[in-house]
Amino acid sequence: MDPTMAIVLSSIGVLGIGVAISFFVGRRQKGIENWNVGGRSLPMYVVAGSQFATGMGGGVLVAHIGIGYDGGLSAITYNLLYSFGIILLVMLAGWLKKQNFSTLPDIFRKLYGEHKIMMSAVTVLAIVVPFGWLCTQLVAFGNLFTEITGLSFTLLVIIFAAISLLFVLPGGLSSVAWTDFVFGCFMLILAVASGFYMLNMAGGWSNIVSNVPENFVAFPEGMGAIGTTTVVLWIFAIFPGALTNQMSYQRIYAAKDAKTAKQGFIIAAIAGVFSGVWASFMGISILSQNAGLENSELAAGWFLTQIPTWFLAIYSAFIIATIMSTVSSAVQSVVVNITNDIYKSYINPEVKDRDLVKASRGLSVLIVILAIVLSLYYPQALGWLQATYAYSAAGLLVPIFLGIALRRTNFLSKKGAMGGIFLGVIGAAVAQIIDTAIPYAVYGVVASLVGFILVSFIFKNKSNMEKKVAGL
Helix, strand or coil: CCCCCCCCCHHHHHHHHHHHHHHHHHHCCCCCHHHHHHHCCCHHHHHHHHHHHHHHEEEEEEEHHHHHHHHHHHHHHHHHHHHHHHHHHCCCHHHHHCCCCCCCHHHHHHCCCCCHHHHHHHHHHHHHHHHHHHHHHHHHHHHHHHHCCCCCCHHHHHHHHHHHHHHHCCCCHHHHHHHHHHHHHHEEEEEEHHHHHHHHHHCHHHHHHHHCCCHCCCCCCHHHCCHHHHHHHHHHHHHHHHHHCCCHHHHHHCCCCHHHHHHHHHHHHHHHHHHCCCCCCCHHHHHCCCCCCHHHHHHHHHHHHHHHHHHHHHHHHHHHHHHHHHHHHHHHHHHHHHHCCCCCCCCCCCCHHHHHHHHCCCCCCHHHHHHHHHHHCCCCHHHHHHHHHHHHHHHHHHHHHHHHHCCCCCCCHHHHHHCCCCCCCHHHHHHCCCCCCCCCHHHHHHHHHHHHHHHHHHHHHHHHHHHHHHCC
16 A cells, blocks of 8 residues: 555544544533533543643654654653653642632732733743644654655645644543543553564664664663753753643643542653653664664654554554644643633633633634744744743743742732743843853743742832831
């Protein structure tokens, strides 16, 4: 069978199953609560599967395999940092569930009160990570399938993005989470299968080891083979970024209770580390067979050109499931921010739930179009991940976690939160522009910490002075 036809048939099969599940769930679970937070009733296995499937995505298939190609076991380090962030969120699950939040900005409303400038800034920063992930997945899909189909990158990105809407429009997070769960199970099975296939294709582990640099496969040295500077960047961008990723918070909100959320996230974190091991192995194995690739992000695409048609069809279905789960989650997450934190909060507070669902569907289409345009303008998967993580973490990490830690004190203030947000983003931007030796995310987080503490202290003292003058 022609390879392109095999890919088309396998893609239709996988996407058809996903779309059928999406419409079935959307028909049964209607309303804005189901759209925003899955009706707050998702079982543990769906929380785990959705969190894992969303986190794996095209970043693992393209960027992370590329990390394995460039830095051996370093892809495990990348995923460990992300999984560690997910585990830390488990500690907050009880408090978060108790508040009935719908989005990340709801945390700021609870901690600091209502303030338009602050909430607008938080909303933008909450959007950048899922939107960055959305662009990453489109780039990853285009890069992979251009290699094996001969179709243009632009056409592939447009087609895939349009299909993703069929997973979001029927039921929002409800339909997204359930299709993620099914795709997540499929991913684990195919990851194991492709790993064994690669092991045989590369001539066994001993042959792989003999053809790559020794430090790539040495443990634990190989986990830092990508370079100290890059690992530091990950520590201050990927790990904090995992703590400020709204898609993760939404799955906590959507769980039926705190215990369910905790169990689901622990399982997802373990599965995430497994995906890092898989990506490192695949990247190292590809390097052992072809060390001449100019761009490491082409490693996964090269693998696809080396396998027989029957396995290509199966692996293509794996790719489709992996990338689609993150694309649909990212679209839904961006949309719920705009509709809940901007449209409903400031433009039309009296909007009916039915109209809000309609607005969410229309906005989903617009977000996908914007993502297509930007993905074609800047087709670098890893670049999207690092930049969006860095700026989101720079602005949100300190105000969220110091705010939660100090929520029972009188130290917190809206101005302190804004000091942390804006100085964090400015610090990261300045460091990126001047191209500092230390990763720019580091400057952003440090600037945010200084701004948060300094501004909070100043306005706390002013507040206390005003009370004394008033005789309070």
